[in-house]
Amino acid sequence: MIQKPATIQDIARVAGVSPTTVSRVLTNPALVSERTRQAVRDAIQSTGYRVNQAARNLRLQRANAVLVLVPNLGKPFYSGILAGISEGFADTDFSVLITDTETNPFQDSTLAENFLDGRIDGAVVLDGRLSASALEACTAAGAGERIVFLCEWITGQDFPVITSDNAEGARLAIRHLHALGHRKIAHVTGPDGNVLTTARREAMLAERDRLDLPAPSEWIIRGDFSVESGYAAAARIVAMDNRPTAVFCSADMVAFGLIAGLTERGLQIPEDISVVGFDDIEMSGYSVPALTTIRQDRQRMGLRAAKVLLDRLGQKDRDDAAETPVPVELIVRASTA
């Protein structure tokens, strides 16, 4: 037989005090005398009492939950980030909700509605495609201060952003290839309009210029961070008259696709073409050949986003490091020579 869980009134009765006092023991023990405090604690122990979150949340006018908006949960890139975010919220009593923004019923208004419904207190947004009006709706709902962006962001908005040093990553990649003797360097970009695409592409172009390297426009191949787009890029590259000797990819998945495509067409990596990725996902050390790439510390980024949001929610001390980009690192493996 399942009995109803104990309430604060039950504890009060057992301990011989008022519900008020029990509540105080729970939230501000200093207000209660040593003796009663112990009596209440004993009662809680013996009944296995646990505070009802819905009741507390109603009274406190909060949700005790945060939402993470992920563009595509299916991408391995995000798993480390989610792990970091989870870790960041692990020792708070916040629940972490995760939603895929590509999933069918995700509307533009979903985020604001979650705030309005009192389902969430804050949000970590990993999707830079969120519309301005969706964000405005959040601000109107009084949630403007409780949103942080992670990885991607939206230009022109000043929400806190936790992101890697994308430009530096691109520069590291180009410099590495240059140091290996490469002069003909191509780039497979991310999707059009994406802020990461822009950051990486522009830094790559600037660095290539700085080194006085050739820059035919066909060497900038449009991709979309997917393995398929890398595979497609391989066909384009093989067909070029003036073929690059190295390719910097905007994501590891792109690099894998590219390598698969080039290999299928009889090219050797790195003998014929060197390939550099971006992200350093778990797989990258074990592809064939192992992938040279720019490591993003995804766990750390997730963790930091969590901290910044907690800070905004009034749970932590100000973390002023928020706006500094997270350093990236060049990982040299076998796909470049």
Added chain:
Amino acid sequence: MIQKPATIQDIARVAGVSPTTVSRVLTNPALVSERTRQAVRDAIQSTGYRVNQAARNLRLQRANAVLVLVPNLGKPFYSGILAGISEGFADTDFSVLITDTETNPFQDSTLAENFLDGRIDGAVVLDGRLSASALEACTAAGAGERIVFLCEWITGQDFPVITSDNAEGARLAIRHLHALGHRKIAHVTGPDGNVLTTARREAMLAERDRLDLPAPSEWIIRGDFSVESGYAAAARIVAMDNRPTAVFCSADMVAFGLIAGLTERGLQIPEDISVVGFDDIEMSGYSVPALTTIRQDRQRMGLRAAKVLLDRLGQKDRDDAAETPVPVELIVRASTA
């Protein structure tokens, strides 16, 4: 200036009815006359009213949320599953919480506590390592009916389980290799004690026996579903006097590690050794060589788990297909010959 969100009382006032009536329009419109219903709806429209979830949950004694317990969010294998689960809950008003069971503060008691705290109404468990006592605690909390297992399960417990046809997958792999002419087939297992490890290993052994193939014990190599364990297995295999000509891996990640290790040691895949994986994660079509593997329909499994749980939570009609294993499929690519 941010104004307080409208409450049901506000709507009542605007529409000139009682809060009772407003509530009825929200939850059981048939009880209200056409005229008042419209008046209330207008009032809701004009104020932008949204029901406060905490209040509703408190009154209804539920949480409107489910928890997904993932062994390791960092593994790409899980992302498709999570996407499926999300999709399954997308058109309900349940929130989906996701927790990594490997994250530090995840205690054995966490699941039961979440039920007890009224944070969740149900759970999808992807981790077969959950202790019996943890599960007992859930049953004691009256939550026994609201837990479903996905992918992994716990032998001896009779919670609903959504899982692939692991045994069939193993048989398909062995038969495929046999049909290609292989007679010396090795296996890299999952972690000891894992139900999937057992299911796949036993079916593999049985099928190999059935085909009268040799079965030296060193051809069963202990792994743990990780890319590292596949890499380590490569060293063992290369060192064998009686080397197998084909390896069936318990997971794609293992296969990637194995291929990387074998390739590094100068072996050609599939010329020298054929490799079959298990899972068919996104990457598998684009590895070098592209991986022959057993596809698990991960999205579908997640979706089905969601449906079964919703059913148990009284939201859907009984889904009797629950207990049938989800079919698997052999995907032949370039890593076998």
Added chain:
DNA sequence: TCTAATCATGAAATCGATTTCATAATCGAC
């Protein structure tokens, strides 16, 4: 010893929805 400040506690209001119970109005049947 008396007053003022401090401490410990409880009664009752509150958060915002749902639901039970009661009542008034309308309908249908004979």
Added chain:
DNA sequence: GTCGATTATGAAATCGATTTCATGATTAGA
């Protein structure tokens, strides 16, 4: 035209916690 059934609605209780305000008990200070 009357009576029971049905329909439409509202007052008030309820879910379980927190908090304000008030009160009695101590303690400290003069």
